Amino acid sequence: MEHFDIVIVGGGPIGLACGLEAEKKGLSYLIIEKGCLVNSLYNYPVNMQFFSSSDLLELNEIPFISIEKKPRRNEALEYYRRVAVSNGLNIHLFETVIDIQKNEYNIFVIQTSKNTYTAANTIIATGFYDIPNLLNIPGEDLPKVSHYYKDPHFYAGMNVVVVGASNSSVDAALECYRKGAKVTMIIRDSAISSHVKYWVKPDIENRIAEGSIHALFNSNLTKIDINTVTVDSPTGKITLPNDFVLALTGYRPDFDFLRKIGVGVADLITNIPIYNTETMETNISNLYLAGVVCGGLNTHTWFIENSRIHAVNIVENISKNR
Template sequence: MQILENKFDVVIIGGGPIGIACALEAQKKKLSYIVLEKGCLVNSLYHYPTNMTFFSTSEKLELDSIPFISSNPKPVKREALEYYRRIATTNEINIKLFEKVNSVETIEDNWHKVFTTKAEYLAKNIIIATGFYDIPNFLNIPGEDLPKVSHYYNDPHYYATQKTVVVGASNSAVDAALEIYRKGGEVSMVVRQAEIGSRVKYWVRPDIVNRIEEGSIKAYFHSDIKEIRETEVVLNTPEGEKILENDFVLLLTGYRPNFKFLQDLGIKLSNDGKKIPQYDDETMETNVPGMYLAGVICGGTETHKWFIENSRIHAKMIMNNISKNKKPH
């Protein structure tokens, strides 16, 4: 492992859109940097559903005023992957893919040593831009580990003609229910609330409401899933316990940041249940000197508060502060 030549002003953990935005700003400030990504480029976006359409318009997903040209009013996943790939390659972003950060150790003079699956790095500053899509909100119910259960949804063809239970009422759950229904699947939704979530994309919400009202998709409101069995599921509903024949279960109940990783770094989290990391609103620096947050990870469990469009600014805020405080090595 080469430690001396792997010394940087900034190590950026996470190669998503916000991590790339940070890299672009580092280049402008003439800061040495490296981006470390445990998967492929914009790994979280890559694992979004195949047919996903963004809530945001293309200009709100742009980085560094680089035009994002889409053939649709709202861009789709395929277009976003191509856009961010072109930015990374055209600007020769210094990024290591399929290299997971295992730990970070703060050493003398507030330098940080970064240990990955492939190498070690030394940096004066660390930016955590890891998003939240990697860890599902597990329900911890019997049968959750059965092969027919997934916390992620990709393509509706897989569920054609099958009896699928979709748990949740967010954008991902609604998109999955509608797509599977239109591929000939028999879809049941299990929703804790009284109705479909208010934050569901405004052009999709009427569709799911109408499909439920006409009976094409069966929805169990004020309900939750109690147990998953090989060929059925058990629900708790206002009318009592119900057992449904079932082939597949999609537990689309949301995701959360890797809080343990943040705590291992020494970053303090709020103890109000929201687990919001401690950081300066003007610089994005955490309670650990030289350690910054960027993107959705700033919201703790409130993952709906930060998006690409309103957290792009974090890159400028962070790099301005790092550049201002930089001292010769």
């Protein structure tokens, strides 16, 4: 059974940052990722452009050069791949962590789908993109419904409902419309979210104003059928012809896994876990959180650019207490 100073769960940008910091301190480590390298970024829409500029996405002061100031998904995938390969980071891909528990010697035993490891310290950097927030309405399990959006070509010529008014919803609505889809946005609030990328917000508002994209504000999708959807709107129930539903209602961390391994909850409403804001250590000694997982349901709180420091703080604390 292999033993490490640190096992890092999650091979996204923040997991990679933790590995880079461990190397600096001469600590043995293993990064375990259930999918491909930076799996969440890989599953982003193919044309997605980041809100952050490339310099704010850099790790370990390794330059991130992009064509535009704000890089796109394919550029980010290439950057993080090069960071991992050029630094020889110790990563196991397509390996799922099943359980983490301490043994009688106060050592973590990490059980995965392929092996078992031990570690003096564990860092959870699993992000939030794998579990969508469900609508919990009839028909949500139909094949035409997706909680992820990839490529607009698939929806050309179709009646498409996009649920939500965040960045992902707005990007999907605009791209599908420009590929010839008939797009209706169903938005529970009275306006497009103020968090939408500032260079995109005027575009979606103008497309709605001119009628190119139909938007139902203060409305909720209540039922999905094979050829239609039902919407509760301020004017009553509306039935719309429909081929596909993009329910882009956001995502959340794996709270069940955190509970399973014993991480406590600081706020029952937001599910923000217990952790020290300076060291990132949880209620379990030597078990740390890094990145978006720290925000609970407030997934807009942490990004790559403002959580890179978690890696520095965690590994500094581990090195100090070693």
